[in-house]
């Protein structure tokens with residue numbers, strides 16, 4: 001099982017080159033938004049910047065290559081509850 005998030009940070013929402021304050025502000029805003037959607041029960045979704053542009057996506061992938069079966073069964077049970 002893995003949680004993946006990826007988004008581009010090149011457009012205007014992330015500020016001018018060198019504007020680390022705006023860059024971090026927008027990254028933080030996006031991550032908080034994803035937190036809210038995860039709490040609401042979603043397993044995947046788009047990543048939108050503050051201007052409404054889709055810049056990436058995130059997902060909770062239930063498939064896994066490891067052998068931690070106890071963990072997987074718990075994950076599956078939690079998935080069913082939602």
Ligand SMILES: [Zn+2]
Pocket residue numbers: 001064065066067068071072
């Ligand atoms: Zn696993």
